[in-house]
Amino acid sequence: MTAPARTRTSDDLIRAEEPVLAHNYHPLPVVVARAEGSWVEDVEGNRYLDMLAGYSALNFGHRHPALIEAAHRQLDRLTLTSRAFHNDRLAGFAERLAELTGLDMVLPMNTGAEAVESGVKVARKWAYDVKGVPDGQATIVVAADNFHGRTTTIVSFSTDETARAGFGPFTPGFRIVPYNDLAALEAAVDDTTAAVLIEPIQGEAGVVIPDDGYLTGVRELTRRKGCLFIADEIQSGLGRTGRTFAVEHEDVVPDVLLLGKALGGGIVPVSAVVARREVLSVLHPGEHGSTFGGNPLAAAVGTAVVELLETGEFQRRAAELGVVLRDGLTGLVGNGVAGFRARGLWAGVDIDPALGTGREISARLMREGILVKDTHGATIRLAPPLTITAEELRGALAALAKVLV
Numbered sequence: 389m390t391a392p393a394r395t396r397t398s399d400d401l402i403r404a405e406e407p408v409l410a411h412n413y414h415p416l417p418v419v420v421a422r423a424e425g426s427w428v429e430d431v432e433g434n435r436y437l438d439m440l441a442g443y444s445a446l447n448f449g450h451r452h453p454a455l456i457e458a459a460h461r462q463l464d465r466l467t468l469t470s471r472a473f474h475n476d477r478l479a480g481f482a483e484r485l486a487e488l489t490g491l492d493m494v495l496p497m498n499t500g501a502e503a504v505e506s507g508v509k510v511a512r513k514w515a516y517d518v519k520g521v522p523d524g525q526a527t528i529v530v531a532a533d534n535f536h537g538r539t540t541t542i543v544s545f546s547t548d549e550t551a552r553a554g555f556g557p558f559t560p561g562f563r564i565v566p567y568n569d570l571a572a573l574e575a576a577v578d579d580t581t582a583a584v585l586i587e588p589i590q591g592e593a594g595v596v597i598p599d600d601g602y603l604t605g606v607r608e609l610t611r612r613k614g615c616l617f618i619a620d621e622i623q624s625g626l627g628r629t630g631r632t633f634a635v636e637h638e639d640v641v642p643d644v645l646l647l648g649k650a651l652g653g654g655i656v657p658v659s660a661v662v663a664r665r666e667v668l669s670v671l672h673p674g675e676h677g678s679t680f681g682g683n684p685l686a687a688a689v690g691t692a693v694v695e696l697l698e699t700g701e702f703q704r705r706a707a708e709l710g711v712v713l714r715d716g717l718t719g720l721v722g723n724g725v726a727g728f729r730a731r732g733l734w735a736g737v738d739i740d741p742a743l744g745t746g747r748e749i750s751a752r753l754m755r756e757g758i759l760v761k762d763t764h765g766a767t768i769r770l771a772p773p774l775t776i777t778a779e780e781l782r783g784a785l786a787a788l789a790k791v792l793v
Contacts, residue, residue: 398431416754416761423450426776428759439753439760439784441773443591444623444734447650448696449775455653458692459685467685471677477687484694485662488632489645492665496658496682496690500622500648501537503659506676507585507618507646508541510661512561513670515582519614526582531567535592536585536620568598570605577609583616583644584609588634591623594767595729595736603638610643616667622648622659627774630707630732632697637731643667653693658686702774706732712778713770716785724792726766733774739766743792752791758784 396404398419418436422429426449429435441447448455462477469475482494495510497503508528515526530536532547543551544558552558563581565572567590577584588603590596610617619642624634626647631637633645644667648659657680661668680686696702710732717728717735726738739749746762753760753768760768772781 418754425449426773426780436757436759437780437784439758439770439772441771444628444771445649446654447627447774449773455655455689455692458688459655462685462688468683470679471682475684477684478682481687481691484691488694489662490641491662493663493668495661495668497678498657498659498680500659501539503646503648503661504536504542505539506661507644511583511616514667517670521580525580527561527563527580528582529563529576529584531586532564533567533590533593568602574609577613581615583618585618587620589624594763595734597729597731603635603640607640616644617642618644620646622646626650627702627706628732628734630710631703651690651693653689655689656686658690705774709733709781712781720789733772735770737768741766753787756787758787
């Protein structure tokens with residue numbers, strides 16, 4: 389009689405990854421096997437409150453019923469055609485997304501990095517075709533401490549040496565200025581500038597929120613100088629900050645929005661460049677594309693995501709629960725928390741370095757059943773699903789207080 393196969397434990401699975409997976413990540417030692425809402429469960433059945441939400445890819449929680457239903461329905465009909473043919477879901481997705489953003493046209497892609505790369509290409513093409521910049525001379529101004537992805541072009545304008553070291557030669561054509569510094573931005577923009585590309589809130593840097601008026605100043609400056617304003621809302625957008633988009637906190641409409649992460653509902657990779665017609669009309673057949681971009685499954689799920697956002701429920705939840713988050717963190721300042729920055733359900737929390745690194749605090753929280761992720765030094769990021777309850781959020785804050793003793 390054949391013995392039943394032994395179920396692999398978390399330790400087994402982590403060890404099994406070591407020789408066969410590239411070591412480009414350093415995950416916490418938890419092996420997730422199931423998830424629902426704001427909670428995940430590991431191989432052994434231990435439950436954890438997810439306070440990271442896939443870096444905001446899971447704004448609507450794990451396996452949101454409306455999104456799962458949309459995916460199942462589409463899986464039974466059609467999943468992929470490539471853009472060699474039309475499909476019956478793409479027009480509706482593009483119409484709804486354009487309406488949600490207040491812009492005109494959509495370029496569907498897959499990952500956030502693809503959206504950024506596409507935005508860079510579109511801005512350069514616009515500079516040559518519309519603005520009249522001499523061929524090969526277009527520049528794009530970006531902010532220091534940015535995080536827009538990890539492709540070779542994107543790390544070319546990163547200031548994070550861990551992301552850059554060993555990956556040169558780097559792509560030219562970018563100027564880096566300090567974030568939240570309008571004078572430096574003004575000095576960097578000239579007749580060759582195609583666009584200013586910034587995150588309205590810098591996520592990977594530790595949820596860095598600019599001064600009031602900065603985004604308005606960027607919008608005014610780019611209009612006056614005749615270049616594009618590209619807002620990377622891949623992590624800050626789609627409800628996270630209490631508004632549909634973070635730029636809405638200053639009533640700013642950029643020329644180009646870069647979207648991703650939550651646009652796929654935590655089910656499939658979906659990203660998009662959404663822009664004014666004058667901008668995206670510079671692309672012609674054969675100049676840019678993606679086999680999976682705009683596929684029927686992605687369009688079906690993306691449409692369902694837009695429908696959730698159209699209700700305004702998730703933006704309201706992020707704003708209301710953001711007050712709970714800020715109040716809880718305020719009470720911890722001086723009690724293990726050195727400071728924090730928060731907007732909506734998104735916070736960067738600076739831990740007193742005497743108590744441990746961000747990685748060490750994340751590991752302690754994991755043992756308390758709370759999943760977060762560190763960033764630079766002693767900073768941790770909190771970005772729970774927008775479906776989290778006030779009780780769950782307070783439980784996470786209580787766990788944080790406990791591990792900081």
